Amino acid sequence: MSVLVYIEADNNAVKKSSLEALTYAAKMNAGDVTALVTDKAENLEELGKYGVKTVLQVNDEKLSTRPVSAIASAIAGAAQKVGANAVVMSRSSTVDAAAPRVGVKMKATVASNVVALPQNENGFVVRRGVFTGKAFADTKLEGENKILTIAKNALAVDDSLSGSATVEAFVPEFGAKDFAIKVTDVKKQEGDILLPEADLVVSAGRGMKGPENWEMIENLANKLGAATACSKPVSDMDWRPHHEHVGQTGIKVAPSLYIAIGISGAIQHLAGVNSSKTIVVINKDSEAPFFKSADYGIVGDAFDVVPKLTEALEKAGI
Amino acid sequence: MNILVCICHVPDTTTKIKFTGTELDKNGVQFIIGPYDDYALARAVELKEASKGKLTVLNVGEADTEPTIRKALAIGADNAVRINAHPKDAYFVAEQIAAYAKDKNFDMILMGREASDYNGGQVHGMVAEMLDMPCIVPCMTLEVEGNTAKMGREIEGGKEYVECEMPFVAGCQEPIAEWKIPNMRGIMMARKKPLEVIEPTSQSAPTEVMAYQLPAERGNVKMIDADNMDELVRLLKEEAKVL
Ligand SMILES: Cc1cc2nc3c(=O)[nH]c(=O)nc-3n(C[C@H](O)[C@H](O)[C@H](O)COP(=O)(O)OP(=O)(O)OC[C@H]3O[C@@H](n4cnc5c(N)ncnc54)[C@H](O)[C@@H]3O)c2cc1C
Numbered sequence: 289m290s291v292l293v294y295i296e297a298d299n300n301a302v303k304k305s306s307l308e309a310l311t312y313a314a315k316m317n318a319g320d321v322t323a324l325v326t327d328k329a330e331n332l333e334e335l336g337k338y339g340v341k342t343v344l345q346v347n348d349e350k351l352s353t354r355p356v357s358a359i360a361s362a363i364a365g366a367a368q369k370v371g372a373n374a375v376v377m378s379r380s381s382t383v384d385a386a387a388p389r390v391g392v393k394m395k396a397t398v399a400s401n402v403v404a405l406p407q408n409e410n411g412f413v414v415r416r417g418v419f420t421g422k423a424f425a426d427t428k429l430e431g432e433n434k435i436l437t438i439a440k441n442a443l444a445v446d447d448s449l450s451g452s453a454t455v456e457a458f459v460p461e462f463g464a465k466d467f468a469i470k471v472t473d474v475k476k477q478e479g480d481i482l483l484p485e486a487d488l489v490v491s492a493g494r495g496m497k498g499p500e501n502w503e504m505i506e507n508l509a510n511k512l513g514a515a516t517a518c519s520k521p522v523s524d525m526d527w528r529p530h531h532e533h534v535g536q537t538g539i540k541v542a543p544s545l546y547i548a549i550g551i552s553g554a555i556q557h558l559a560g561v562n563s564s565k566t567i568v569v570i571n572k573d574s575e576a577p578f579f580k581s582a583d584y585g586i587v588g589d590a591f592d593v594v595p596k597l598t599e600a601l602e603k604a605g606i
Numbered sequence: 607m608n609i610l611v612c613i614c615h616v617p618d619t620t621t622k623i624k625f626t627g628t629e630l631d632k633n634g635v636q637f638i639i640g641p642y643d644d645y646a647l648a649r650a651v652e653l654k655e656a657s658k659g660k661l662t663v664l665n666v667g668e669a670d671t672e673p674t675i676r677k678a679l680a681i682g683a684d685n686a687v688r689i690n691a692h693p694k695d696a697y698f699v700a701e702q703i704a705a706y707a708k709d710k711n712f713d714m715i716l717m718g719r720e721a722s723d724y725n726g727g728q729v730h731g732m733v734a735e736m737l738d739m740p741c742i743v744p745c746m747t748l749e750v751e752g753n754t755a756k757m758g759r760e761i762e763g764g765k766e767y768v769e770c771e772m773p774f775v776a777g778c779q780e781p782i783a784e785w786k787i788p789n790m791r792g793i794m795m796a797r798k799k800p801l802e803v804i805e806p807t808s809q810s811a812p813t814e815v816m817a818y819q820l821p822a823e824r825g826n827v828k829m830i831d832a833d834n835m836d837e838l839v840r841l842l843k844e845e846a847k848v849l
Pocket residue numbers: 492493494495496518519520521522533534535536537538549550551552553554555556557560570571572573576588589590591619641
């Protein structure tokens with residue numbers, strides 16, 4: 289038995305979420321851990337401290353945009369090469385799209401959005417987040433091969449192991465249609481902190497009355513080093529861009545701190561944010577449903593409270 | 607254009623989720639078209655109308671999903687197929703869809719980004735792999751020029767614009783189109799549109815839910831005076847330890 293972990297790197301550094309996947313794989317106690325990397329990355333030997341024995345490094349310019357089908361072929365090929373019967377990866381836009389393809393290629397059973405280590409007493413059982421944050425399903429996976437995609441922050445990164453990983457070059461075989469999708473343009477969002485990865489999020493809703501009032505929201509976010517988010521009607525009305533929309537039909541976030549300003553707390557909004565560690569709600573209506581799902585609540589007019597909060601942070605040296 | 611849209615039948619988004627043993631407690635639960643699938647359907651109706659094409663909706667489900675399927679017909683699909691089986695898991699569903707679609711010459715197979723119940727996000731990728739087609743998720747814009755589909759999808763830190771030749775599979779999300787609400791005429795017409803029921807071709811379902819858990823409730827909310835933001839900052843630092 290052994291485990292393969294597909295890891296991603298940005299700016300030559302392995303992503304924190306990928307380190308979580310490595311920790312997950314090491315803690316499965318299911319044999320050697322091999323990491324597969326197709327992005328440019330440095331100091332890969334150091335992955336030994338997360339329990340990695342071997343790193344397979346693919347050096348192929350064609351993979352720089354992470355084309356999903358080709359990445360899926362690389363993962364299935366690497367798993368076959370090292371005889372891995374489990375593939376573990378952290379959720380990302382690439383992993384979410386590649387995992388089901390790898391599953392079919394390897395005849396493996398796929399479990400996505402896994403939030404805890406497997407239980408092995410009665411078969412192989414993993415806990416998955418389902419019903420958009422409203423429940424967990426302990427799911428038994430049949431079959432020899434398994435693919436797990438791990439939810440962000442499912443477990444803490446453990447870098448306490450010793451040893452250094454061996455880095456080997458790996459040249460995957462691609463299928464005829466693996467590059468059928470051509471990337472014509474990529475527009476990176478500039479400057480801001482990216483919402484799906486943010487540790488602190490400042491979010492605002494219809495209570496802000498109009499897009500012209502977002503300056504105070506941005507000031508607060510800048511002070512904290514937080515990403516900005518919004519409720520669905522706000523992006524539907526084009527007050528804010530769609531990539532800021534959180535909730536059941538938008539992005540799901542799980543930051544350490546989520547500050548909700550002028551958002552009522554509809555169940556579809558909560559579905560996307562209730563995995564946040566700490567929730568602060570600012571609303572002028574003391575009956576707003578969001579207070580029931582909050583850790584800290586402030587009843588007051590956002591136009592008055594938000595600048596005061598920014599000021600208080602300033603005073604506290606944040 | 608010949609379009610297939612796959613819809614799941616899921617609890618309304620306002621449902622308070624409860625379980626009796628290892629079953630979802632369906633008591634009082636309203637079922638709807640998966641919200642993401644509803645976006646896929648809306649875009650498909652637009653593309654079909656523009657191209658004077660044909661739009662089929664498909665659901666893998668038991669007879670109780672028929673009102674949900676009729677709603678999709680009322681929104682604008684021409685005909686419907688129900689594969690008569692309990693949708694046991696993503697692989698089971700994907701095998702049925704792939705078996706149905708493989709010889710039907712669809713130009714595109716549109717789905718939602720994920721089913722809002724089991725949140726697998728797998729059926730589109732599996733169907734695409736089974737049929738050896740490209741697959742784009744999450745597909746947020748979709749235009750067709752000749753035989754080429756041009757799409758936008760969200761990736762970490764921005765947007766990626768891609769194109770591929772038809773046929774393809776996509777898992778859709780807003781803002782690809784706006785939800786369409788069926789009108790009276792659509793509802794009347796939907797009653798007469800064909801809904802074919804076919805039997806499943808395979809039975810393999812490699813996953814099984816053994817137990818459900820509900821997330822831990824948050825403790826009581828601590829209210830802080832609007833004039834005392836220093837206290838909030840202190841609590842966030844010292845009590846919640848998030849700053
Ligand atoms: C299928 C479906 C999916 C959906 N998906 C999502 C989703 O993904 N995300 C999402 O957000 N919504 C979603 N919705 C919509 C959701 O039901 C709510 O309509 C929406 O979340 C409300 O947004 P809001 O809280 O900004 O606005 P409102 O509900 O209008 O709330 C505004 C709040 O601001 C407060 N307020 C007003 N003025 C002030 C002030 N000066 N200072 C402080 N507070 C003030 C009010 O008291 C009120 O509580 C979905 C709906 C459906 C049917």
